[in-house]
Amino acid sequence: MKVNEIVRVLDGRLLCGSERSDYTIDVAFASDLMSDVLTLVNDNVLLITGLANLQTIRTAEMSDINCIVFARNKKVSQEMVSLAEESGISLIECRYSVFRTCGLLYQAGVKPVF
Amino acid sequence: MDGALHYEYNVEGGDFSRAGYASSQIKKVLKGMNIDPGVIKRAVVACYEAEVNVVAHAYSGAVYFDVESNLIRIVFKDEGPGIEDIELAMTEGFSTASTAVREMGFGAGMGLSNMKRNADRLNIKSEVERGTTVEIIINI
Numbered sequence: 001m002k003v004n005e006i007v008r009v010l011d012g013r014l015l016c017g018s019e020r021s022d023y024t025i026d027v028a029f030a031s032d033l034m035s036d037v038l039t040l041v042n043d044n045v046l047l048i049t050g051l052a053n054l055q056t057i058r059t060a061e062m063s064d065i066n067c068i069v070f071a072r073n074k075k076v077s078q079e080m081v082s083l084a085e086e087s088g089i090s091l092i093e094c095r096y097s098v099f100r101t102c103g104l105l106y107q108a109g110v111k112p113v114f
Numbered sequence: 115m116d117g118a119l120h121y122e123y124n125v126e127g128g129d130f131s132r133a134g135y136a137s138s139q140i141k142k143v144l145k146g147m148n149i150d151p152g153v154i155k156r157a158v159v160a161c162y163e164a165e166v167n168v169v170a171h172a173y174s175g176a177v178y179f180d181v182e183s184n185l186i187r188i189v190f191k192d193e194g195p196g197i198e199d200i201e202l203a204m205t206e207g208f209s210t211a212s213t214a215v216r217e218m219g220f221g222a223g224m225g226l227s228n229m230k231r232n233a234d235r236l237n238i239k240s241e242v243e244r245g246t247t248v249e250i251i252i253n254i
Contacts, residue, residue, distance in 0.1 A: 034219030038159050038228055055166075055218045058134030062141065062162040064155055079131075087138075 001025050001110050003067055003090050006046065009108045010069065010094045010101060016081050017090025023066055029113045030071075030102050034059040042113050048101050050074055054083060061087040069094050071101040119143065119181040125168045126175075127194060130218055133169040136177045137162040140188065147181065149254055157186050157252045160232040163225040164190045164248050170215040171195060172245065185234075186252040197240040204230070 004021035007014045014021065030048040031037050037047060037059050047065050049056060052074040060068055061083075067090040070076055076091050084091050094101055106112070121143065123136035141158045161177070168175040172194030180187040197203045204226050211221025230236050235251035 032219060033222055035163075035222050035224035035228065037219075038163060039224070039231070051219045053218060054131060055133060055220070058138070058162065059219065062134070062137060062155075062158045064151070 001105070001108060003092075005108070006067070006069065006105065006110075007092055009104050010092065010096060012069065012092040012094040015076055015091040015093060016085050017067070017088070020066070020088065020090055023090065025067060025110060027111045027113050028102070028105055030098050037063055037065070040113060045113060046105075046110065048098060048105070050098055052076055052080065054080060056080070057083045057087070057089060057091075060084075060089050066090060068092065069101060071096055071098045118183070119179075121179045123177050123179075124174070125165055125172075125177055125190070125192070127169060127171070127173040127192070130169060130214070133166055133218075134162055136179075137165050140177075140179050143179070144181070144186070149186075153186075153252060153254060156232040157188065157250070160229045160236075160250045160252070161188050163229045163232075164188070164250060166215075166218075166220050167225050167248075168192045168194075170211055170220065175245075181254075184254050186250075186254060188250040188252075190248045190250075191245065192247075193245040196242040196244055196246055197238070198242055200238050200240060 025046040026044040028046040032051040050072040073095040144154045172192035175192030178189040207223040209223035215221040237249040240246040
């Protein structure tokens with residue numbers, strides 16, 4: 001699923017990375033625990049989280065994750081946007097709960113990591 | 115592979131705004147070399163876990179990063195409380211992390227085991243109330 005389709009399905013807001021909105025996601029993983037995200041070995045993972053801080057962006061950078069959905073209406077800071085832009089990571093804000101976000105994406109065909 | 119490379123970065127204890135900066139620089143260097151992306155990912159994930167540990171637990175530290183002909187060596191040396199029982203600290207789920215660390219999405223007691231999983235060799239030396247040295251070796 002492409003990033004711009006994810007934004008549409010979640011009625012979300014793309015904060016950065018619009019130039020890469022045709023980037024394709026294979027699978028998604030939802031977690032607020034960054035240590036769990038760092039154990040993933042898959043490529044092209046979408047991260048769904050309610051944890052909005054700089055370490056969320058750093059974790060994505062280290063894990064080669066190119067797109068993050070911030071669920072539960074969490075707000076992304078300008079500092080996070082700047083760091084994400086440096087690493088080419090797309091950030092999406094979404095007002096739905098993590099459960100609803102996952103449900104909508106699963107229904108739309110995004111696969112789980114395991 | 116080009117000739118051997120050496121870089122050093124400081125890592126400040128408690129400064130979460132900069133946690134990951136050194137790992138990010140190391141990733142940029144590795145990406146500029148002819149190294150398999152899977153190997154780079156293992157190196158930077160282990161490196162980042164170690165860097166977060168220094169920020170979370172130590173007062174100050176530094177990372178020494180070397181790329182040799184057949185391996186990547188990343189050594190974190192910190193001044194801090196040290197690790198009393200390394201075997202216990204390696205146990206998944208064991209953590210002495212503060213609430214601030216947990217709020218950052220860490221502190222679940224997975225860092226050392228995740229480092230071990232990603233590294234080809236992991237050496238930890240620690241002296242209580244002095245500091246800890248963590249050496250991560252990744253074969254290229």
